[in-house]
Amino acid sequence: MKRKLIxxxxxxxxxxxxGAASSSSSTAQATTSSSSGTExxxxxxxxxxxxxFGENDAQFFEEHLAAWEERTGATVNVEVxxxxxxxxxxxxxxxxxxxxxxxxMYNEMLYSYIESGAIEPIDSYFTExxxxxxxxxxxxxxxxxxxxxxYVVGAPRVxxxxxxxxxxxxxxxxxxxxxxxxxxxxxVTEKTGKIGFDVPWGGYFGDxxxxxxxxxxxxxxxxxxxxxxxxxxxxxxxxxxxxxYSLKTDGVISASxxxxxxxxxxxxxxxxxVAMYIGAxxxxxxxxxxxxxxxxxxxxxxxxxxxxxxxxxxVLMSSSKNKEAxxxxxxxxxxxxxxxxxxxxxYQMPPITTGETYVDDAKFESxxxxxxxxxxxxxxxxxxxxxxxxxxxxxxxxMMDELTPEEALNNTMEYASSLG
Amino acid sequence: xxxxxxxxxxxxxFVLPSFLTLVVFIVIPIIRSFYYSLTEYSVLSSxxxxxIQNYIAAFQDPFVQASLKNTFIYVLITxxxxxxxxxxxxxxxxxxxxxxxxxxxxxxxxxxVISSSVLVGTLFTLLFDTDKGIVNSVLAVFGVDAINWLGxxxxxxxxxxxxxxxxxxxxxxxxxxxxxxxxxxxxYEAAKVDGAGKIRQFFSITLPCLRPITYLVLTLGIxxxxxxxxxxxxxxxxxxxxxxxxxxxxxxxxxxxEYRMGYACAVALILFVFILVVNNVQRLFFGxxxx
Amino acid sequence: xxxxxxxxxNRVLNTVLGILLALIAVxxxxxxxxxxxxxxxxxxxxxxxxxxxxxxxxxxxxxxxxTNFLIxxxxxxxxxxxxxxxxCVLCSMAAYALxxxxxxxxxxxxxxxxxxLAVPGQVTMIPIFLMMRDMGLMNxxxxxxxxxxxxxxxxxxxQFMSSVPDELLEAAQIDGAGExxxxxxIVLPLIxxxxxxxxxxxxxxxxxxxxxxxxxxxxxxxxxLTVALSLxxxxxxxxxxxxMAGSALTFIAPFLLYxxxxxxxxxxxxxxxxxx
Numbered sequence: 001m002k003r004k005l006i007x008x009x010x011x012x013x014x015x016x017x018x019g020a021a022s023s024s025s026s027t028a029q030a031t032t033s034s035s036s037g038t039e040x041x042x043x044x045x046x047x048x049x050x051x052x053f054g055e056n057d058a059q060f061f062e063e064h065l066a067a068w069e070e071r072t073g074a075t076v077n078v079e080v081x082x083x084x085x086x087x088x089x090x091x092x093x094x095x096x097x098x099x100x101x102x103x104x105m106y107n108e109m110l111y112s113y114i115e116s117g118a119i120e121p122i123d124s125y126f127t128e129x130x131x132x133x134x135x136x137x138x139x140x141x142x143x144x145x146x147x148x149x150x151y152v153v154g155a156p157r158v159x160x161x162x163x164x165x166x167x168x169x170x171x172x173x174x175x176x177x178x179x180x181x182x183x184x185x186x187x188v189t190e191k192t193g194k195i196g197f198d199v200p201w202g203g204y205f206g207d208x209x210x211x212x213x214x215x216x217x218x219x220x221x222x223x224x225x226x227x228x229x230x231x232x233x234x235x236x237x238x239x240x241x242x243x244x245y246s247l248k249t250d251g252v253i254s255a256s257x258x259x260x261x262x263x264x265x266x267x268x269x270x271x272x273x274v275a276m277y278i279g280a281x282x283x284x285x286x287x288x289x290x291x292x293x294x295x296x297x298x299x300x301x302x303x304x305x306x307x308x309x310x311x312x313x314x315v316l317m318s319s320s321k322n323k324e325a326x327x328x329x330x331x332x333x334x335x336x337x338x339x340x341x342x343x344x345x346x347y348q349m350p351p352i353t354t355g356e357t358y359v360d361d362a363k364f365e366s367x368x369x370x371x372x373x374x375x376x377x378x379x380x381x382x383x384x385x386x387x388x389x390x391x392x393x394x395x396x397x398x399m400m401d402e403l404t405p406e407e408a409l410n411n412t413m414e415y416a417s418s419l420g
Numbered sequence: 421x422x423x424x425x426x427x428x429x430x431x432x433x434f435v436l437p438s439f440l441t442l443v444v445f446i447v448i449p450i451i452r453s454f455y456y457s458l459t460e461y462s463v464l465s466s467x468x469x470x471x472i473q474n475y476i477a478a479f480q481d482p483f484v485q486a487s488l489k490n491t492f493i494y495v496l497i498t499x500x501x502x503x504x505x506x507x508x509x510x511x512x513x514x515x516x517x518x519x520x521x522x523x524x525x526x527x528x529x530x531x532x533v534i535s536s537s538v539l540v541g542t543l544f545t546l547l548f549d550t551d552k553g554i555v556n557s558v559l560a561v562f563g564v565d566a567i568n569w570l571g572x573x574x575x576x577x578x579x580x581x582x583x584x585x586x587x588x589x590x591x592x593x594x595x596x597x598x599x600x601x602x603x604x605x606x607x608y609e610a611a612k613v614d615g616a617g618k619i620r621q622f623f624s625i626t627l628p629c630l631r632p633i634t635y636l637v638l639t640l641g642i643x644x645x646x647x648x649x650x651x652x653x654x655x656x657x658x659x660x661x662x663x664x665x666x667x668x669x670x671x672x673x674x675x676x677x678e679y680r681m682g683y684a685c686a687v688a689l690i691l692f693v694f695i696l697v698v699n700n701v702q703r704l705f706f707g708x709x710x711x
Numbered sequence: 712x713x714x715x716x717x718x719x720x721n722r723v724l725n726t727v728l729g730i731l732l733a734l735i736a737v738x739x740x741x742x743x744x745x746x747x748x749x750x751x752x753x754x755x756x757x758x759x760x761x762x763x764x765x766x767x768x769x770x771x772x773x774x775x776x777x778t779n780f781l782i783x784x785x786x787x788x789x790x791x792x793x794x795x796x797x798x799c800v801l802c803s804m805a806a807y808a809l810x811x812x813x814x815x816x817x818x819x820x821x822x823x824x825x826x827x828l829a830v831p832g833q834v835t836m837i838p839i840f841l842m843m844r845d846m847g848l849m850n851x852x853x854x855x856x857x858x859x860x861x862x863x864x865x866x867x868x869x870q871f872m873s874s875v876p877d878e879l880l881e882a883a884q885i886d887g888a889g890e891x892x893x894x895x896x897i898v899l900p901l902i903x904x905x906x907x908x909x910x911x912x913x914x915x916x917x918x919x920x921x922x923x924x925x926x927x928x929x930x931x932x933x934x935x936l937t938v939a940l941s942l943x944x945x946x947x948x949x950x951x952x953x954x955m956a957g958s959a960l961t962f963i964a965p966f967l968l969y970x971x972x973x974x975x976x977x978x979x980x981x982x983x984x985x986x987x
Contacts, residue, residue, distance in 0.1 A: 082941035092926040112679040116464035204657035256550035327494030397661040431814025449838035528736035598904035631846035636870040695829035
């Protein structure tokens with residue numbers, strides 16, 4: 001259950017140099033086209049469901065899949081589903097047999113679909129050679145089988161810092177431990193009157209990815225063990241909760257943190273009002289545009305280092321009538337050419353195949369190779385949404401002094417066990 | 421054919437098109453969702469009958485308990501406030517400003533109704549921001565300390581209620597105004613001859629004539645407030661803690677985030693019973709006398 | 712003297728009330744102003760400063776380019792107008808029967824109408840959806856229009872129907888007017904204010920409906936405006952300038968309809984004459 005991104009040591013050699021990357025890119029292309037030369041899916045209609053990543057995803061995929069459609073004779077209907085009701089659409093679609101053949105899904109969704117048999121394992125459809133091309137192939141092994149093809153992997157939740165504010169407070173490096181974080185934050189507040197470090201506790205349970213889970217991993221804990229049992233009753237979980245609480249009681253983060261959501265915090269960072277915050281690395285572009293002299297560390301360390309990373313995937317739906325064609329589409333979608341164009345035009349993310357060149361922010365390039373071991377994806381486990389809701393509500397109550405850290409975690413454990 | 425028989429026949433003819441649509445698209449789905457409430461149903465796999473287990477679980481669920489309490493408080497705050505405010509504003513416009521100005525004000529009041537709840541929710545989040553919000557700035561002028569509106573359990577729900585009232589007043593204003601237009605002006609002329617002032621006219625003519633409309637507004641207000649969802653979704657997501665969880669927010673979460681449709685249907689049925697009970701109590705006071 | 716005092720105090724009262732109303736109106740306009748200003752920025756958050764505002768309509772142009780605006784606009788217009796027409800016809804007929812006919816079973820029928828209002832749409836959506844699929848109605852205007860007819864409209868019109876004088880209907884009957892004639896020529900004009908309100912409310916809910924058109928249509932040619940515009944929102948970063956430009960464009964139709972019908976409203980009442 002506990003899954004980390006595999007080490008990229010092997011891959012890093014290919015990514016480090018531009019020349020090496022482009023040469024491997026061309027070999028990957030060669031294998032793709034040679035294997036697809038025999039494919040004939042004339043008359044097959046496939047539907048692909050995805051979310052809005054770029055400006056016009058439907059158009060992007062229609063353009064980039066045209067060559068594949070030509071080659072195989074299949075047609076692809078791309079349906080872009082708004083984030084707002086992504087799961088509602090999938091639920092009704094899959095339940096009524098009008099769902100897609102290939103779909104984009106995020107980890108929180110997977111359990112229910114896998115459990116109900118809506119997702120088909122893909123292991124047998126890929127050759128060993130093809131598997132080796134996927135940097136994160138092993139991340140796709142969830143609940144004991146290769147159910148998913150890791151597709152959007154990245155956007156770790158990193159600690160951003162405004163280096164000008166830190167300099168004013170007398171520091172020239174982003175803090176790397178909890179103690180330093182508190183120290184620098186207090187110094188910033190003292191010297192500049194700005195908020196040193198802010199954590200939004202007024203959003204929704206998805207914010208746990210920035211406001212609690214990183215600290216949990218840094219304290220040496222985890223959300224669940226290898227058998228999928230919730231482990232929020234460990235000392236590490238308590239240490240993390242107590243640290244998070246102490247940030248408020250010590251006056252490090254703003255007293256009104258429970259009324260602030262993540263956009264309030266990142267807005268204030270971009271306005272120079274907040275010196276440090278934890279956010280998805282994709283926020284870097286906006287930080288730069290706002291004229292902030294920013295730097296980052298992937299995480300602060302306590303017992304160990306660690307933070308949350310997205311591990312979204314492509315899945316093959318069991319209801320697909322032409323799985324061979326659907327898998328071929330998955331391979332085409334994740335081919336170096338399309339992925340690189342996708343990462344350039346739609347969504348800045350690190351490469352997912354060995355053939356692709358890195359196009360994300362240069363500052364983050366080394367992070368993916370150096371710290372891959374400490375990047376954690378959310379677990380695929382039963383009742384995870386409910387547990388997240390309860391954990392978030394209980395920790396919020398802790399932040400409002402209504403519960404102690406122990407009570408907050410115990411309540412969550414109790415609630416989780418009541419769900420069965 | 422007797423008049424009674426003719427009325428029966430024509431009554432059914434007139435009601436049938438609407439009633440059939442209702443039965444097919446609403447009544448049958450409701451019956452099906454009642455069945456789901458007795459099953460374990462993730463929507464993705466077929467329902468499995470489990471008796472009343474969902475109901476037992478619902479009454480023990482801390483989220484449902486909190487939602488029940490919050491929903492009642494929400495109804496108790498929003499329904500009277502939005503009803504009284506919209507009635508007064510409608511009456512003032514109808515009595516004093518039946519002109520271009522009145523129409524302009526009514527059009528403005530309708531803007532919140534058309535605006536999306538996300539937009540309204542965000543605006544209120546900004547207005548009631550603890551550190552920079554206008555509300556706290558105004559209060560500071562009067563020497564009131566900054567209130568952590570959305571950041572503490574005691575005020576978060578009230579803040580959501582204020583936003584909801586503000587969004588709904590324009591809606592019920594339209595209904596009340598239409599009701600006021602329905603009152604024959606001859607009534608007022610007669611009252612004037614008797615020397616009744618505007619205030620007396622309001623209480624002796626306007627209010628009694630508005631009775632069916634008030635009943636309508638109260639009934640809809642209660643039903644809709646019991647189903648409060650949009651503002652919670654846009655402003656607080658149920659937090660902080662469980663202080664703004666409402667029943668429909670819990671239902672929504674269970675159905676679409678947690679894949680527990682059976683459970684969601686059970687909570688919906690509990691909600692249904694509460695609405696019927698409260699509505700019947702309300703009807704004793706404001707309902708049509710003849711019923 | 713008394714009269715002068717009275718008219719003076721009356722004028723003071725009028726002024727005070729007028730100012731109060733103006734205040735309320737200003738507060739009510741706030742979201743609209745905010746939306747308009749935000750739609751002229753490139754702000755990636757819903758908070759923005761006035762210095763970001765540039766009146767260049769770039770966002771509006773972008774919305775048109777990125778959403779194929781005209782197709783969803785056409786769909787939204789068709790669906791909303793048909794829903795309004797259907798709802799007005801069905802609701803006024805049902806309300807007439809329930810209020811003026813008092814046929815056998817009418818109380819039970821009305822109770823069923825009211826009971827349906829008490830069930831949240833979140834739990835009926837899936838059954839309705841499965842039914843539509845079984846009828847082969849996915850991706851059709853019918854699927855978008857039919858479920859919008861609910862008990863609210865019947866209840867609304869029925870409450871207004873009670874003010875239609877029974878004597879008038881009886882008199883017409885004595886004159887030999889048929890059932891349909893009486894309904895169309897006497898009842899409908901008298902309940903115009905209610906129908907206007909109903910049209911406005913139905914239009915707003917049909918126009919703003921999001922979840923239902925999203926799930927029932929898989930064909931992008933059938934997308935409604937709300938669904939098409941929701942695609943402008945990103946996961947981490949959203950250009951709210953663009954989103955608000957889209958919101959402003961969707962806002963116009965219901966607002967114009969209301970502003971226009973507001974006048975009809977008054978004229979409708981004047982025309983019907985009977986009630987003064």
